[in-house]
Amino acid sequence: MLLLSKSDIQKFYSLKECMSAVEKAFELFSAGEVEVPLRTQIVKHDQKSSFLCMPAFCEKKEASCVKILNMFPDNIKQNLPSINAQVLNIDANTGVINCIMDGNYVTQLRTGAASGVALKYLANENCQIGALIGTGGQAAAQLEAMLIARKLDEVRVSDINYDRAKDFAAKMNEQLAEYGSKIVAAKDPNEAIEDADVIISVTTSKNPVYDGNKIKAGATICGVGSYQPQMEETPVELLKRSSKIYFDSKSAVLAESGDILIPLKNKEIKEDRFTGELGQVINGSLRGRESEDEIIFFETVGIAAQDLMTAKSIFEKSQASNLGTNW
Structure with missing residues (x-):
């Protein structure tokens, strides 16, 4: 062995x-x-x-x-x-x-890769600004996958601890220099997402970590951190504004992700808002992005x-x- x-x-x-x-x-x-x-x-x-x-x-x-x-x-x-x-x-x-x-x-590799694949299929081609919320153990792979999927001028990183965000940005500028993107620390998540074309949140927060009304038209967002029913890092305003909502696994998300379960329970959204699974876009049975102005959300809880x-x-x-x- x-x-x-x-x-x-x-x-x-x-x-x-x-x-x-x-x-x-x-x-x-x-x-x-x-x-x-x-x-x-x-x-x-x-x-x-x-x-x-x-x-x-x-x-x-x-x-x-x-x-x-x-x-x-x-x-x-x-x-x-x-x-x-x-x-x-x-x-x-x-x-x-x-x-x-x-x-x-x-786990770091495949979780980052999931977001990278989602951005490959769902994000606009002409993306320039990225945002990453959360700088824990999953963050480095999430950031690199974002940079593989789209050539970005700048990525803003945010964390509940600003000093940690600054340290992470400095480290990533060195480690990911080959991609030619400027990685900077943002003081808060709302600063990070301003005018961002692609956004990844990877936190274990029980409360939404940014204002969904501040997401620009045409943005693609990956919700990565909500892997238990009590966790809700994604604001319901974003779900309401999204043109399309995709999952890695619909059954897994509806069993585990508070991002989706909590607003469903509160009757703030309905299941008819869900588009389908990313695999269906890949195999051609579902359409992905159809216009530059669509806001598209991808929720992943990770599947074996x-x-x-x-x-x-x-x-x-x-x-x-x-x-x-x-x-």
Whole structure:
């Protein structure tokens, strides 16, 4: 069995490659080709921390994996990652676990890739300004995916802690210099989203983090952080203003995301406002953007199909790398 650390994977695998894997994952999932049970989730009494188990299997691609993930948002106060995870890649023909890989990094990659794929299919071509709200463990991959999807002049980053936003912007300017975008810290989310063409929010907030009425016409927004029913980072005003609303998985979002569940419960929106899944846009059964003025919202809670195709592509590429530890 092969053990792959984050540093191992970084040496031979890119976020751009992960975006290709996740794009295929969305397409396969929406075509019913991937078996993905709703993830098992145990939430601690603090209603913040949770333990999750996410299996997936695709007969067509001979792919199988299980991700074990623990989400502890308050870890940031201890300078620890909020996500701790491992992915077990499985030989679909024998059931043998052939690789264990760093699940924290796989999660960062595939979650960032999901937003990147959404922006690839849904955002206007002539985007210039981006906004990123939240600078936690998922933020770097979200930012890079945004820059892969669209060539941006400037990206404004915002965090509940302004000093943290400034530190993150400085670090990302150095790490992502190849993309040629200026990354700056914004004092608050509303400053960040002003005139922004593409926006990603990746927080665990229980309250909307920006004013939905300030979103410009033609913007594309990815809601990434609301993975539990009590979390609501996205304002209902945005949902009301959106021309189209897409999900990674409709069933998963309607089971888990407070961004959608809370306004549904409060009768502020109805299900007829939902357009469909991103995979349906990819496979051509649903239309994506149809005009430059449409406001389009994409909500993702993360599905094991993303882990499945990412893990498969990492393991397959690892076979020629001679990296990792054989156990």
